[in-house]
Amino acid sequence: MLDLGTSFIASVERAPDGEAIVDGDLRLTYAEWYARISSLVASFDAMGLKRGDHLVTVLRNRWQAATVHWACQFTGIILTPLNWRAKSEDVSYCVHDAEARAIVYEDAPAKAIAAAGLDGAIRRINLDHAGPDEVAFDSLIAETAPEAMPRVDADAWSLMLYTSGTTSKPKGVPRRHRAERAGAIAHVAQNLYATGERTLGVMPLYHTMGVRSLLASSIINGTFVCMPKFDAGGALKVIEQERIDNLYLVPTLYHDMVHHPDFASAQLDSVRKLGFAGAPMTDGLLKRLQEAFRPELFVNHYGSSEIYTMTIDQDATRKPGSAGRSGINQRVRVVKLGADTPGDLAARGEEGEILGALAGDEAFEGYWRRPEADARALRDGWYFTGDTGYFDEDGDLFVTGRVDDMIITGGENVSPVEIESLLSLHPAVDEVAVVGLPDERWGRLVTAFVSRAKPVTAEELDAYCASSALANFKRPRRFVFVKEIPKSPVGKLLRRKLVSGEYQLDQKDQAA
Numbered sequence: 001m002l003d004l005g006t007s008f009i010a011s012v013e014r015a016p017d018g019e020a021i022v023d024g025d026l027r028l029t030y031a032e033w034y035a036r037i038s039s040l041v042a043s044f045d046a047m048g049l050k051r052g053d054h055l056v057t058v059l060r061n062r063w064q065a066a067t068v069h070w071a072c073q074f075t076g077i078i079l080t081p082l083n084w085r086a087k088s089e090d091v092s093y094c095v096h097d098a099e100a101r102a103i104v105y106e107d108a109p110a111k112a113i114a115a116a117g118l119d120g121a122i123r124r125i126n127l128d129h130a131g132p133d134e135v136a137f138d139s140l141i142a143e144t145a146p147e148a149m150p151r152v153d154a155d156a157w158s159l160m161l162y163t164s165g166t167t168s169k170p171k172g173v174p175r176r177h178r179a180e181r182a183g184a185i186a187h188v189a190q191n192l193y194a195t196g197e198r199t200l201g202v203m204p205l206y207h208t209m210g211v212r213s214l215l216a217s218s219i220i221n222g223t224f225v226c227m228p229k230f231d232a233g234g235a236l237k238v239i240e241q242e243r244i245d246n247l248y249l250v251p252t253l254y255h256d257m258v259h260h261p262d263f264a265s266a267q268l269d270s271v272r273k274l275g276f277a278g279a280p281m282t283d284g285l286l287k288r289l290q291e292a293f294r295p296e297l298f299v300n301h302y303g304s305s306e307i308y309t310m311t312i313d314q315d316a317t318r319k320p321g322s323a324g325r326s327g328i329n330q331r332v333r334v335v336k337l338g339a340d341t342p343g344d345l346a347a348r349g350e351e352g353e354i355l356g357a358l359a360g361d362e363a364f365e366g367y368w369r370r371p372e373a374d375a376r377a378l379r380d381g382w383y384f385t386g387d388t389g390y391f392d393e394d395g396d397l398f399v400t401g402r403v404d405d406m407i408i409t410g411g412e413n414v415s416p417v418e419i420e421s422l423l424s425l426h427p428a429v430d431e432v433a434v435v436g437l438p439d440e441r442w443g444r445l446v447t448a449f450v451s452r453a454k455p456v457t458a459e460e461l462d463a464y465c466a467s468s469a470l471a472n473f474k475r476p477r478r479f480v481f482v483k484e485i486p487k488s489p490v491g492k493l494l495r496r497k498l499v500s501g502e503y504q505l506d507q508k509d510q511a512a
Contacts, residue, residue: 001178004073004158005150008034008218015221018196022242023063023226030221033067034147040071042145047102047123047135051076051152054098054160057206058082058091058105058113060228064127064137065205066214068104072159076152078174079159081206084108085489088115094162094170095122097368104137154178160368161208161305172368173305182361183308184215186329190312191275191299193220197245198270202227202235202253207490208305209277213248232260236268243270248301250278251285252491255431258288268293276316277301279492280399280417282424282432283320290317300324302399306383308362310354311397321421322396323389331357333382334391337403337413342382351390351415353403355382388415405495407436409444412473416495419465419474423448426464428456431485434476435495448476449498451485452506481506 002010011020016031028036049055055077059065065081072079080098082091084106091112095103102123105113110126118124123135130136158180162170187193199217201224203210217224225242227235235257238244247254254276257263274295281300290298300316302323303309310332313324326332334352335344346352356363358381367373377384388406389399400415407414416434423432430453436444450461458479465475483504486497497503 001154001181003150003152003154003156003177004070004181004215005148005152007181008037008070008073009150011218011221015196018221019223020218020221021063021066021224021226023228026063028063033070035144036141037067037070037074038148039141039143039145040067041074041148042143043140044071044075044077049075049077049101049123051156052078053102054078054080054100056080056082056091056095056098056100056103058084058086058103058109059127059205060084060106060108061201061203061205061210061226062106062127062228063226064104066201066224066226067141069159069205069211069214071148073177074148074150076156078157080162080172081159082162083204083206083489086112088112088117090170092116092118094172097170098160098172152177154181159211161206161211163305171370171373173364174368175364179308179362179364180211180215182329183212184219186309186327186362187212187216188219190301190309190314190327191216191246191248191273192297192314193222193246193273195220196222198223198225198242199246199248200227200235200239200242200244201225202230203249204490207278208303208308209248209250209490212308230256232256233262236260236262236266239271240267245270246273246275247271248275248277250491251276251281252279252487254281254289255285258285258292259430263292271295273297273299274316275299275301277303278490280321280401280421281316283421284424284426284429286317286320287425302397303327303362304356304385306364306377306385307356307358307360310356310385313396319394319396321398321417322392323399324396327362329361330363331360332397334389334397337388337406340379342380342384346390348391348393351388351400351413354385354387354389354397354399356385357381358383405435407434407444407446409436409439409442409446410473411443414446414474419446419448419470419476422465422468422470423450423461426456426461428452428454428460433485433493433495433498435498437478437499442477445478446474446476447478447480447498449480449482449485449503451482 104125107128300313309327431451439445486494
């Protein structure tokens, strides 16, 4: 297996004049980008950064962020990207947890960086307006340097992603060059990417989906079109102007695009392949996208930071909700809920916890300095994902949620995803999230939080559920109409915020 630095050089050799990256008015060929990466490598050397050091980034999807990513691959520095919206306490925790030697950021999160109480020995690099004790990023690429040569092999650490940490402190997920490149190659193969395709680079480079888009683009000598911050109208313009070939997004971003006023008139015929991951896609949104794009390929990709690809379904509309079967680098199984060993398999159709094989080429090897997390998640060569799902009679995997999201109501286990998919098909429902709220009688009351596309009452939605094939015990006992469904920066539903009351009511026709 090639290391990632050598992989990039191979891309330069294949197509030095091919367009590699676009960011607004900036356009760089592979040869031009390699020159800037080489300058940054030389500057990192001058700063005393070396193999095995952690470098934290708090950046949006700008060409500089992608350049830092590649420079780290050449030097053996462990790139440690954080959410650019991170709060100061999160930045402080992750920088000190990783024992980072340097941090690269921009003006947007600069206040959070300043308030993080970082050690004075940590080098600070600012992309925009460098102040006292900061290094200007532009100065690091100002001088021409010899072409960078890779200094590590495929077994070296490439980067460390931090999990979202919704219930505890974030966990570092270190990943090696070989696992990263294996994931990128599989991404190319399973999404049928062709040489020179143009990718919308909007999924954040601190997220596994964004990293995979960047690496896959280089492997096919494609063009990575940066979009620093998503907005639906802007995305439609970029897709149209840059003739984007493939989209790989979380469902929320697709939702926002198809509901934008400019969607109907946008020229999107260049898009031939759709992919989604990060969360289940409701049946309603799946149908809308199929009708709008008529894609050659519509991929549902289920994975994680720990194991990039778990399963793939290359025809998402064939069996709505199906995550397909194991990826080309992976094995997957479902064990009974609460199982302690990977051998306690669930029956076909029985909901359980999803496991992935740690022997897979894309798998991580354990969390950064978190033995207690390893003990919970890594057992006998398998990774216990914390996700729930089941295999149907055909052997296709259906992902139903998180173990922590399972609603136990009246002694029955109820998964939110099935109910959400049903309600998403109602024409008055814009978005929906289902949670269990404490209840003296039921233990947990199945509750649907609904953002409406047009007027509808709780009684009408209840009648809609009652007339469907949904089992009676799964029907929501309460509907709450909200202005919007809370989500994370990468579009995942934040059910915990609904449970804790962190939402704004849509005051019309509220359920009792």
